[in-house]
Amino acid sequence: MSILVDKNTRLIVQGITGNEGLFHTTQMVAYGTNIVGGVTPGKGGEWVLDGKVPVFDSVKTARDATDANATIIFVPARFAPDAMFEAADAGIPLIICITEGVPVQDMMRVRNYLDQKKVRLIGPNCPGLLTPGEAKVGIIPGNITIPGNVGVVSRSGTLTYEVLYAMKNLGMGASTCVGIGGDPINGTNFRDVLEMFEHDPKTEKVIMIGEIGGNEEEKAAEYISSKMTKPVAGFIAGQTAPPGKRMGHAGAIIEGGAGTAADKIKAMEAAGVKVAKHPEEIPTLLQ
Amino acid sequence: MKLHEYQSKTIFSKYGIPIPKGRVAATAQEARQIADELGGRVVIKSQVLVGGRGKAGGVKLAKDSAEAEQLATQILGMEIKGLPVRKVLVDEASAIDQEIYFAITDDRASKRPVMIASAAGGVDIEEVAAKTPEKIVKASIDPLLGLREYQARDVALAIDLPREYWKDFVKVAMGLWEVYKNSDATLAEINPLVITKDKKMIALDGKMMIDDNALFRQPALSEMRDTDEDAPSEIEARKYGLSFIKLDGNIGCMVNGAGLAMTSMDVIKLFGGEPANFLDVGGGAGAEKVAAAMRIILTDPNVKAVLFNIFGGITRCDEVARGILAAMDEVKPKVPMVVRLVGTNAEEGRKLLENAKMITAETLADAAKKAVEAAKKGK
Numbered sequence: 001m002s003i004l005v006d007k008n009t010r011l012i013v014q015g016i017t018g019n020e021g022l023f024h025t026t027q028m029v030a031y032g033t034n035i036v037g038g039v040t041p042g043k044g045g046e047w048v049l050d051g052k053v054p055v056f057d058s059v060k061t062a063r064d065a066t067d068a069n070a071t072i073i074f075v076p077a078r079f080a081p082d083a084m085f086e087a088a089d090a091g092i093p094l095i096i097c098i099t100e101g102v103p104v105q106d107m108m109r110v111r112n113y114l115d116q117k118k119v120r121l122i123g124p125n126c127p128g129l130l131t132p133g134e135a136k137v138g139i140i141p142g143n144i145t146i147p148g149n150v151g152v153v154s155r156s157g158t159l160t161y162e163v164l165y166a167m168k169n170l171g172m173g174a175s176t177c178v179g180i181g182g183d184p185i186n187g188t189n190f191r192d193v194l195e196m197f198e199h200d201p202k203t204e205k206v207i208m209i210g211e212i213g214g215n216e217e218e219k220a221a222e223y224i225s226s227k228m229t230k231p232v233a234g235f236i237a238g239q240t241a242p243p244g245k246r247m248g249h250a251g252a253i254i255e256g257g258a259g260t261a262a263d264k265i266k267a268m269e270a271a272g273v274k275v276a277k278h279p280e281e282i283p284t285l286l287q
Numbered sequence: 288m289k290l291h292e293y294q295s296k297t298i299f300s301k302y303g304i305p306i307p308k309g310r311v312a313a314t315a316q317e318a319r320q321i322a323d324e325l326g327g328r329v330v331i332k333s334q335v336l337v338g339g340r341g342k343a344g345g346v347k348l349a350k351d352s353a354e355a356e357q358l359a360t361q362i363l364g365m366e367i368k369g370l371p372v373r374k375v376l377v378d379e380a381s382a383i384d385q386e387i388y389f390a391i392t393d394d395r396a397s398k399r400p401v402m403i404a405s406a407a408g409g410v411d412i413e414e415v416a417a418k419t420p421e422k423i424v425k426a427s428i429d430p431l432l433g434l435r436e437y438q439a440r441d442v443a444l445a446i447d448l449p450r451e452y453w454k455d456f457v458k459v460a461m462g463l464w465e466v467y468k469n470s471d472a473t474l475a476e477i478n479p480l481v482i483t484k485d486k487k488m489i490a491l492d493g494k495m496m497i498d499d500n501a502l503f504r505q506p507a508l509s510e511m512r513d514t515d516e517d518a519p520s521e522i523e524a525r526k527y528g529l530s531f532i533k534l535d536g537n538i539g540c541m542v543n544g545a546g547l548a549m550t551s552m553d554v555i556k557l558f559g560g561e562p563a564n565f566l567d568v569g570g571g572a573g574a575e576k577v578a579a580a581m582r583i584i585l586t587d588p589n590v591k592a593v594l595f596n597i598f599g600g601i602t603r604c605d606e607v608a609r610g611i612l613a614a615m616d617e618v619k620p621k622v623p624m625v626v627r628l629v630g631t632n633a634e635e636g637r638k639l640l641e642n643a644k645m646i647t648a649e650t651l652a653d654a655a656k657k658a659v660e661a662a663k664k665g666k
Binding site: 108246248 | 395396398399500504530543546547553554555565601629631650651652655
């Protein structure tokens with residue numbers, strides 16, 4: 001089973017002919033992801049990857065021709081909101097937006113529109129999804145993790161790689177790894193993903209990697225303590241970050257004393273989550 | 288990006304929100320001249336990008352232009368929370384009857400903008416929010432519909448605003464919504480919004496924060512950025528698209544990815560060290576960017592050791608290694624360097640650095656320990 005993406009995922013790539021889009025399409029296809037098409041307005045009819053993947057002018061035409069059930073977005077920030085609206089209007093039920101730097105007011109409009117349409121969005125500003133051995137929908141390097149029974153959910157990119165790699169070194173594999181992204185307004189939060197892992201028969205344990213800013217980790221802790229039966233280990237990045245400074249991720253900022261690492265760790269520990277002191281320690285807490 | 292009070296109020300005024308007459312001055316003589324134009328009785332307000340200016344003595348009332356000059360001299364020589372005052376706003380003084388708090392900001396929890404108001408506005412609004420939260424009224428705004436007038440009236444009612452001011456309040460609220468939306472603000476705040484003794488509603492103070500990610504479509508606002516208060520290294524970093532924040536420790540950090548960069552700082556601290564900075568070189572960082580990052584880190588004289596932690600994904604470790612070599616050639620650093628390369632092309636990267644006299648590490652914990660040790664020896 002795993003969650004969100006697997007062998008049955010039929011993926012299209014929005015921005016497939018751009019530098020990043022093309023590079024990662026190649027990587028995803030090499031991993032075995034079923035990419036059925038791509039979209040670049042004005043380049044419909046062309047093919048990429050030596051004639052293996054057709055390019056369409058719009059998401060609608062791509063979906064009609066390929067029956068795609070997921071899309072991944074690699075377009076620049078100024079075009080990303082439009083790409084998300086287009087995918088939702090074309091009836092794609094799962095949108096993964098890798099793009100970083102999308103303005104927050106755009107994201108509020110996108111999120112409210114997508115909620116009305118009941119479309120699931122992952123990201124933006126995220127590394128995407130990886131179900132080891134089945135589908136890589138994003139930019140997480142495929143060779144740093146192996147199939148297994150640990151669900152991983154994270155707000156970060158390379159920090160997630162660090163954890164997957166530490167897991168692999170211990171022989172521990174992942175059911176699905178979900179990067180929900182580092183922006184203040186995103187499509188899917190920790191709680192949503194934890195609920196999916198709780199109901200996924202292939203996931204037996206969960207790793208949750210949070211960071212300073214916002215209160216999604218606290219909400220996740222509430223869910224863990226009231227509803228979750230599977231063991232959870234975690235980590236919070238930004239314990240040494242000063243208040244009021246934005247630590248790269250638009251969401252990683254301690255505002256008015258709220259969103260500190262200490263508060264989050266306290267909430268998680270109170271919910272029975274084992275919180276690691278450094279990322280390489282996380283997988284050992286689940287052994 | 289934060290805007291100064293005078294910048295925020297100028298924007299408010301363009302959207303029909305009444306503000307006091309006044310201008311900004313960089314010298315006491317200018318302040319005196321503006322006070323003369325305004326009829327003498329003025330408020331001298333320091334323009335620094337921190338809160339609590341009034342309590343720090345950075346806002347003063349002058350009864351005539353001579354006193355305005357004297358107070359401006361005093362305030363222009365001040366430092367507020369470590370920031371030197373370089374400009375003052377000279378505003379016509381108002382006789383205040385009531386102070387209201389009014390703001391529009393992003394609400395992360397509801398994923399929507401929120402309008403916040405309180406009849407107990409003024410300098411103690413944080414205390415009001417903490418001790419008597421029932422005095423703070425909030426109303427959620429649908430980002431697809433925008434603020435509707437009835438919502439503004441509802442808020443006016445909820446804060447017991449006398450009916451005779453509802454029309455003015457709705458005008459201010461709708462104006463501030465347009466300010467917030469059209470400026471890509473993450474915060475547009477009026478505190479206080481006052482009712483004067485002669486029954487006028489005026490935005491006495493103003494504060495705005497602009498979404499950095501939206502500056503590409505806000506060229507006029509981008510130009511308002513005041514870099515006087517940024518560390519020179521932060522300005523330099525911005526030029527190269529590096530995310531950099533200077534801190535007080537002695538271990539320089541260069542990491543790819545914001546989450547991992549924060550974590551590397553945390554792990555340094557865990558093993559008894561103090562990070563000198565936050566630095567995310569970003570995804571796909573090429574040699575040129577890496578070299579710039581290294582120069583910026585090494586301009587800080589406190590730095591006694593540098594930790595490079597690169598987890599290659601899109602970023603290729605060999606590319607980073609080339610950047611490190613180029614920068615070492617140019618900067619000739621005298622402090623020890625600890626390098627950890629993992630992921631894409633890590634092997635090639637490590638080979639390139641073999642002869643560079645750097646300390647290498649396998650794990651993040653190991654790298655942090657070595658950097659802490661090296662920094663201690665360097666003292």
